[in-house]
Amino acid sequence: MRISTVTMFEQSTASMNRQQSDLMKVSQQIASGRRVVNPSDDPQAASRAVGVDQAKAVTEQYSDSRVSARNSLSQTESILNSISDAITSAKTLLVQASSDTLTDANRESIASELKGVYETMLGQANATDGSGRYLFGGYKDSEPPFAKDGNENVQYKGDSNTREQRVDASRLMSVADNGETIFKSVASGAGYVAEADNANTGNVTFRGPQINDVKDATDFRITFTSDSEFSIETYDNDSNSWTPGPTGQTYSGGDSPQQIAVGGISITLEGTPAAGDEILVAKSGGDVRGADLFRTMEEAIRVLENPADNATKKADQRNTLNTAMRDLDNSLDNVLTVRASAGARLNELDVIDSVGSNRMLNYDQTLSDLVDLDYAEAISEYSLRQIGMQAAQKAFVDIKGLSLFNYM
Structure with a gap:
């Protein structure tokens, strides 16, 4: 069978192009460090890698969400600690004010201190997070949840909902308790x-x-x-x-x-x-x-500011202080309970973080198994393709030199 010179040239060129393409593919793999550079290199592995990448992205989003939740809960826990200290200070002042040895002037001085504690509580109740949202207003977080009415009594303006945030695929966590839960409630055992x-x-x-x-x-x-x-x-x-x-x-x-x-x-x-x-x-x-912590404080301040100059006022003062001290005990138990709950959620975030970190390691390992390059194998392949390319080039040179005119 006669083979034309054109056919030999075309086959030699095609062989060189194929060897060059294979060499280029291995070069790209070595340069990128990936076995699957294009989806066509391994369609099944590329498809699975896309799914793993998406799962990683979702896990990273949950990780960012946990950072936000941790900031909110940490601030809540810190404020509740301040509130519990304020309640303890108020209880100490009321015990002092209950002494029969004090004069009206002494009690008025205690009332002034109690007002400072009261204003501190009110300021903490209207605390905001880093983004300017009010922590204890529920979903009504754009305005102060506690405000004084025309009679200077503190009223709750927020709602009874609790802001929640998804911190993992299967966990929707409360990241801030509402003001009713903290300041207008008591523990179940009260x-x-x-x-x-x-x-x-x-x-x-x-x-x-x-x-x-x-x-x-x-x-x-x-x-x-x-x-x-x-x-x-x-x-x-x-x-x-x-x-x-x-x-x-x-x-x-x-x-x-x-x-x-x-x-x-x-x-x-x-x-x-x-x-x-x-x-x-x-x-x-x-x-x-x-229950109402602010009402308790307001009543205590009222009786301490007014001189107990007759039997009726003395009875009112004694009764009000006794009631206020019991209310403060119940409020303190409630605040400590809510604070313990916030601390438990912070601990849970640490556990979820640990699980998320392990999950990310598993995803990284799976991706590596799917698309990462085995450098030892790739370098061997590169050397083989390089030899193949050189052989194709040498064969093309030899074939190009074949002509009957050289023997005439």
Whole structure:
């Protein structure tokens, strides 16, 4: 079979181009450090690598989200620490103010200190994060969650939601508690608190209440119909209404303390009442008597600023301080509980970070197995392709020199 000179030239050129292409491919692999430079090099590995890259990108986004969550929780934990210190300081001042040896001027000085603690609490309650959002307003984080009304009483303006952030594929974490949870709630184990109506005109004071039987404990209020008689009402949680109880009960207090028991709770009263005076005994943070740290502080400041120049005001001062101290104890327990929860979430972020780091290592290893280059194998391949290229070039030179005219 006759082979034309053109055919020999074309085959030699094609062989050189093929060898050059193979050599170039290996050169690109060595230069890039990747076995799969183009998807066509290994379609299956390239496809799997795209999926792993996407999973890495998502994991990195969750890592950034955890940084933001950690900053928010760290700031929350720091503020709650300041709040707990402020409550402790307030309780110390109220214990000091309860001493019978103090004068009205002394109590007024304590009230001034208590105001400073109160303003500190209010400032911390309206704290913002690094981006200018209010930490404790729930999703209403563009304005201060706590503000004073026309009567200078602090009101909560935020909502009852808790801001959440996804810190991992299967974990949606609360990154900031709302103001209701911190300043207008109590821990689940909070007990009963007694409170005298500040409109009372008698001088009855109380001690307690004492819980005798938790199962029979119920909210109740004592209303005096005269200085020697009272009636009792209990609160029905099912109907959310007061149920009349015994009336015409004899009160023989005065200078002799009298204990009154209702259900599983007892309270000790002393002093002389006036018709219409009321004493409420209710579970702290319940339907009858909601918790409010700022209201507690406001009431304490009120009685300390006003001189106790008669028996009625002295009774109001004593009752209010007793109630305030119990409320502060409940508030402190609640703040410490919320703070412990924030600390637990910070610890959880550390665990999720560790898991995420291990996951990223696994992704990197998988990507390396799929697309990274084995340099020893590649260099050997490069040498082989280089020899092949040189052989093709030498063959082309020899074939080009073949001609019958050389022998004529």
